[in-house]
Amino acid sequence: MNVVFLMNDSLRRDHVNAYGVPPPWKRIGREGEPFIHTPNLDRLAGESAVFDRCYCASYPTIPNRYDLLAGRYGFPTRGWQPLLHEDVILPEIVRAHGYLPMTIFDMPGLNTNDYNFNRGFAIWRAIRGQLGDGFTIDTVDRPLPAAARKLRVIPTTKQFLRNRSRWQYERDYMCGQTLSAAMDLLEDNWTRDGFVLWIDMWNPHEPFDPPEYDLQRYCEPGYSGDRIIYPQYGRADYLSEKDLNHIRALYAGQVTLVDRWVGRFLEKLETLGLDKNTLVIHTTDHGHLFGDHGLQGKPTGVLGMLYEVTTRIPLMIRHPGGIGAGRRIDAIVQPPDILPTILEFLGVPIPPSVEGKSLWPLIEGRVDRIRDVAFSGRYSRSFGRPDQVARMEADAAQFDGWAGVVRNAEPLTVTTEEWAFICPPADRPRELYHLPDDPGQTRNLIAERPEVAAELHRRLIAFLEEHGADPQRIARYRGDDGRVQES
């Protein structure tokens, strides 16, 4: 048996048709047309067990990869940082049991600066040229496609434009390159039984720069304004309605590009007969804000509230024998659950270090819940490991725009089937939403339902304590660090 894991970074759940989420906005000049076109992911969903309540745990990119590879919740104690020597991770676990772990990825942060997320893979291939990856150098500064005040991290965007200048055909786009390499690897191994192929695509993550024919499906007809491929984060007021509409179209075009390449990859799997003995997992790490809650991107610091748009993510699992196919599962699950799910499928013992729970009891319909609450968050750079703060800031800013006001601890989110509780440090206002009545999280019920907030707050503090969070950090969320909560 084999496993293929497909990661599409920053893929919003409402941008995969199969999830059936109401469109979050209207597209100017595209009224009456389908909101998003993802026929290949929709087909995969029909053949898979589809999880409707998968919530990210550690956020964003690099912390999420730790959760996935180690099957643990990283954010109580870890931030954007390299793997540690003592970490017990997927490739090393399966390799010790005779499986061949392979990975192909285009996210440069996974193996630069000693991050070592390729550790343990018998075969690994890094596809160069994503975003700020120092892959192409010349003396020509390409013109920015938008006003500088709307673009973030100008030097990084310029490096992307340099890298991107070498692209000519669709296969040159990052997901095209990455999945083409993955398809080559499948051809090389089509008779092999016993591989784990981890494919980490950064698309549809920004820069949002799809082929024109994908963009034209979604953009305002006749639009001639800025092409804001890498928008600034934070308060979205700096964008006009037309700007925002075009950014949303760029993203949608990028999603459709990704969908098409995932479809080509799955077709290759089928052509080679590998669909008969290969488990396929498709997911993302988090969503991305496009004016939702008045915010853009993945803001941090005091603006770092993790709403459903960001936390609730796609996850589908296709068993080669059809187990769970077509099943919609509304149980709360999280990325640390994926490692034990893979290991159980392969018949590999689950190490004691793993905190996640196998999803097979849910997929097979033996249970309907494995937990009643999800914890989502990111590690504040303000607490612990001061020696690494500058390094984490620099790496995160370069690769994922994870930058902000460092003195603030980041808001954490606790989600149940009914409620979402957003807990910033105690001197900032908390938020509570009743998800069945208010899925868009527009009515903060923190004043009306204090008993619910208190219980979820208690659960959060207990979770942080159980997972070894720094007491100084916990105090910020508990509210006993001498600060007064704003009313």
Added chain:
Amino acid sequence: MDPKTSLYVVVDPRGVTLAYPTEAEAVEALDGDMPPQTVRRTTFGEYLAENPRGLVRLQSQYYWAEDLRY
């Protein structure tokens, strides 16, 4: 943010005020479609008092001024 912190302010073509911690960043924010203007220097305290929802860009993120008063 310390109320005495210097900020450099521009106004975009839609009339939105944007403030930056350095003059160089404010100059970079100007472009051809913006009306002729000079970059105005102020302090965070004054900027916050004028318009709590005026934008401030710090570390590749736009905030409202009132977000930074803590």
